[in-house]
Amino acid sequence: MTLVTEPPKANFRLGMLIYDTRYRSYTIQVIVLILFLMGVAWLANNTIENLAAKDKDINFGFLWNRAGYDIDQHLIPYTNDDTHFRALLVGLGNTLVVALVGCFFSTILGVIIGVLRLSKNWLVARLMTIYIEIFRNIPLLLWIILVYVVFSETRPAPRDFKIVEGQTSAAHMNFFDTIAVTNRGTNVPAPLLTNPLPTVHLGFLPISLSLIAVIVVIAASIYANILLRRRTKVVQEATGIRPTIWWKSLLILCVPVVALLFAMGLHWEYPVFKGFNFNGGINIAHSFTALTIALTLYYASVIAETVRAGIQAISRGQSEASAALGIRPGRIMSLVILPQALRVIIPPLISQYLSLTKDTSLGIAVSYLDLRGTLGGITLNQTGRELECMTLMMLIYLIISLIISAVMNAYNASVKLKER
Amino acid sequence: MKKSVFFGALAATTVLAGSAFAGTLDDVKARGELICGANVGLTGFGAPDATGAYVGFDVDLCKAIAAAVLGDASKVKYVPTTGETRFTALASGEVDVLIRNSTWTFSRDTDLKFDFVAVNYYDGQGFMVKKELGVSSAKELDGATVCIQTGTTTELNLADFFKSNNISYTPVTVGDDSEALRQYDAGACDAYTTDASGLAASRASLANPADHIILPEIISKEPLGPVVRHGDNNWGDIVRWTYYALLEAEEKGITKANIDTVGTSTTDPEVKRLLGLEGDMGAMMGLDKEWAKRAIAASGNYGEIFETNIGTSTPIGLARGLNALWTQGGLQYAPPFR
Numbered sequence: 001m002t003l004v005t006e007p008p009k010a011n012f013r014l015g016m017l018i019y020d021t022r023y024r025s026y027t028i029q030v031i032v033l034i035l036f037l038m039g040v041a042w043l044a045n046n047t048i049e050n051l052a053a054k055d056k057d058i059n060f061g062f063l064w065n066r067a068g069y070d071i072d073q074h075l076i077p078y079t080n081d082d083t084h085f086r087a088l089l090v091g092l093g094n095t096l097v098v099a100l101v102g103c104f105f106s107t108i109l110g111v112i113i114g115v116l117r118l119s120k121n122w123l124v125a126r127l128m129t130i131y132i133e134i135f136r137n138i139p140l141l142l143w144i145i146l147v148y149v150v151f152s153e154t155r156p157a158p159r160d161f162k163i164v165e166g167q168t169s170a171a172h173m174n175f176f177d178t179i180a181v182t183n184r185g186t187n188v189p190a191p192l193l194t195n196p197l198p199t200v201h202l203g204f205l206p207i208s209l210s211l212i213a214v215i216v217v218i219a220a221s222i223y224a225n226i227l228l229r230r231r232t233k234v235v236q237e238a239t240g241i242r243p244t245i246w247w248k249s250l251l252i253l254c255v256p257v258v259a260l261l262f263a264m265g266l267h268w269e270y271p272v273f274k275g276f277n278f279n280g281g282i283n284i285a286h287s288f289t290a291l292t293i294a295l296t297l298y299y300a301s302v303i304a305e306t307v308r309a310g311i312q313a314i315s316r317g318q319s320e321a322s323a324a325l326g327i328r329p330g331r332i333m334s335l336v337i338l339p340q341a342l343r344v345i346i347p348p349l350i351s352q353y354l355s356l357t358k359d360t361s362l363g364i365a366v367s368y369l370d371l372r373g374t375l376g377g378i379t380l381n382q383t384g385r386e387l388e389c390m391t392l393m394m395l396i397y398l399i400i401s402l403i404i405s406a407v408m409n410a411y412n413a414s415v416k417l418k419e420r
Numbered sequence: 421m422k423k424s425v426f427f428g429a430l431a432a433t434t435v436l437a438g439s440a441f442a443g444t445l446d447d448v449k450a451r452g453e454l455i456c457g458a459n460v461g462l463t464g465f466g467a468p469d470a471t472g473a474y475v476g477f478d479v480d481l482c483k484a485i486a487a488a489v490l491g492d493a494s495k496v497k498y499v500p501t502t503g504e505t506r507f508t509a510l511a512s513g514e515v516d517v518l519i520r521n522s523t524w525t526f527s528r529d530t531d532l533k534f535d536f537v538a539v540n541y542y543d544g545q546g547f548m549v550k551k552e553l554g555v556s557s558a559k560e561l562d563g564a565t566v567c568i569q570t571g572t573t574t575e576l577n578l579a580d581f582f583k584s585n586n587i588s589y590t591p592v593t594v595g596d597d598s599e600a601l602r603q604y605d606a607g608a609c610d611a612y613t614t615d616a617s618g619l620a621a622s623r624a625s626l627a628n629p630a631d632h633i634i635l636p637e638i639i640s641k642e643p644l645g646p647v648v649r650h651g652d653n654n655w656g657d658i659v660r661w662t663y664y665a666l667l668e669a670e671e672k673g674i675t676k677a678n679i680d681t682v683g684t685s686t687t688d689p690e691v692k693r694l695l696g697l698e699g700d701m702g703a704m705m706g707l708d709k710e711w712a713k714r715a716i717a718a719s720g721n722y723g724e725i726f727e728t729n730i731g732t733s734t735p736i737g738l739a740r741g742l743n744a745l746w747t748q749g750g751l752q753y754a755p756p757f758r
Contacts, residue, residue: 054511055533055650068576070591080579157607159553183607184565184592275563276553276610277590367593373570378593381504381571384532 091374102295110303135301148290187271194265287368310345444655456482457515493718503571537660542742544638562587567609667754669721676720
């Protein structure tokens with residue numbers, strides 16, 4: 001015999017789905033879900049039917065065909081004999097490098113401008129306001145085209161750099177004849193190694209062990225430096241005297257990597273004018289430079305506002321208390337205000353990074369062959385697979401954005417106020 | 421029950437969508453206007469003039485089709501398309517016919533589900549460079565930066581040409597002719613490559629055409645022609661035979677000037693058939709008797725259209741070459757009208 005009275009199950013009637021508040025919300029949700037799924041199914045079905053009516057199908061096989069076109073800027077080896085898939089990877093690489101460089105520089109510039117805008121110096125603060133208002137309120141696309149046109153119309157053509165015996169050339173290279181900025185691109189010296197470590201081929205990506213070695217050594221140096229600073233702090237807390245360590249830090253950070261590069265025989269290959277263009281060195285096309293500069297300047301203005309909002313969210317009492325303790329203004333900002341402001345800054349900063357990454361697709365205006373230019377441009381046109389290319393491209397941008405979101409959210413979790 | 425209604429509606433939508441592509445002729449007639457996919461701006465072939473009206477070699481074919489189908493050569497709406505957008509515009513039904521320097525290739529004909537109904541200009545890809553570079557052959561372009569329109573066959577030919585000659589180049593990929601020309605003029609590229617006819621047209625629009633030369637090498641075959649969607653054969657026939665009517669008119673000496681009188685004076689039965697004085701060929705493809713007469717009257721015969729827009733008397737100055745009639749050593753040849 002049981003003491004708990006169970007609700008009478010037999011009494012369930014169909015009408016209760018609508019009239020019983022216990023079930024009503026479920027009923028509504030299920031109906032909405034069914035309608036939504038039917039809508040999606042209708043769209044998918046409509047697409048397939050319409051494609052079939054035109055004798056077309058959905059097929060991603062074209063990705064493995066020969067691409068046949070050339071891309072001037074590529075981070076991984078690429079020739080026109082490679083597949084459309086590899087062209088996609090080249091485009092993806094170009095997208096990511098602009099996004100990374102853009103996020104990095106716009107953050108630095110944005111933080112500086114945001115802080116300066118709150119400066120007590122009237123002139124500095126007003127200048128920053130003007131900068132922010134100008135850049136933030138003019139469409140990014142116009143900035144990209146403007147920067148590109150300035151480069152391509154004002155810089156001399158490569159052949160103006162040609163040195164003829166007994167004459168001075170019309171244009172000169174900068175920085176002791178190492179860098180040439182032409183109307184097509186920037187030619188910088190390329191690092192070469194006389195006795196490099198072997199290159200490993202991981203599937204289709206060649207990975208230079210020399211580069212990995214340099215990265216590992218730098219990372220190890222930084223870690224060693226952190227250990228040193230930690231030890232210094234222990235000494236300071238124990239004895240009250242902080243040992244001088246700047247030269248130790250400098251040695252730890254510089255000597256290993258310099259020694260490694262010396263051992264591998266680092267030397268530079270300088271760009272030299274030959275034929276139509278500069279040969280040797282690394283050529284950075286102005287499409288990349290223009291896109292990066294415009295993205296950086298534009299997003300710096302947006303990030304500056306985010307930073308200002310973050311700083312102003314910290315109560316004045318914090319800086320007044322710090323000042324009362326005798327901390328200098330610069331250190332108040334870096335030690336007291338900014339660490340607290342970060343909590344306010346980071347969530348909106350995530351969406352700025354996402355926007356920046358998506359806006360790299362505007363590079364098409366200056367012929368920058370990113371993912372939009374390769375997969376969504378030339379591949380799409382040459383194969384006529386609009387639906388497949390667009391779907392794939394949307395999927396890739398979605399994945400990139402989700403990864404950026406995840407990384408930034410993890411960082412946010414690490415700096416946010418720890419509640420115990 | 422609900423589901424069957426849903427699928428019923430779905431089937432109805434599909435049928436409607438299907439029929440929208442089947443009867444282009446009916447659509448054009450119902451609309452009272454032909455929608456023609458044109459170039460964004462290529463002087464001589466298809467570009468707006470000072471008043472904003474589209475003129476050119478390709479545009480005149482649009483006018484001829486409108487005259488044949490609707491009886492009025494001015495009832496054409498031109499939709500400017502770039503190399504990238506043109507085929508999507510045609511496939512989606514945004515335009516009825518695409519007459520925009522488009523090269524007939526295997527994959528466009530088969531995989532993209534289009535029909536190239538004729539070749540109105542036999543072309544080939546060439547290079548234009550500044551005279552001061554001192555280049556006289558495309559094979560001397562090793563290491564050069566080349567401006568190229570994206571989404572074109574020329575993009576692929578270019579890669580093949582440099583590869584087969586074992587020389588290198590840097591591509592600058594741009595969206596359309598005008599942007600390519602701006603970059604070329606600013607010196608952002610050493611050479612500009614596109615169809616030789618396009619080069620001649622672009623050269624004519626530069627500030628000082630004499631400073632630029634078109635290199636002698638023609639590196640590809642570029643048969644350019646009007647394109648329609650695959651599957652609507654009647655519409656394809658109309659576009660094809662309107663074009664052939666213009667060719668036949670040139671062969672038979674029918675011009676814009678004598679079209680009203682030639683019918684009465686001629687004894688040639690083919691001319692009579694073409695002008696609708698004998699038989700009823702128009703009815704076989706859903707048009708009236710005088711379709712071809714109106715098409716020819718719109719801008720003249722093929723030769724007249726060629727000479728007014730791109731011929732030797734114009735700044736573009738193209739010779740007939742391969743595009744002369746077959747009777748004069750060219751490739752332009754209309755099948756018999758019977």
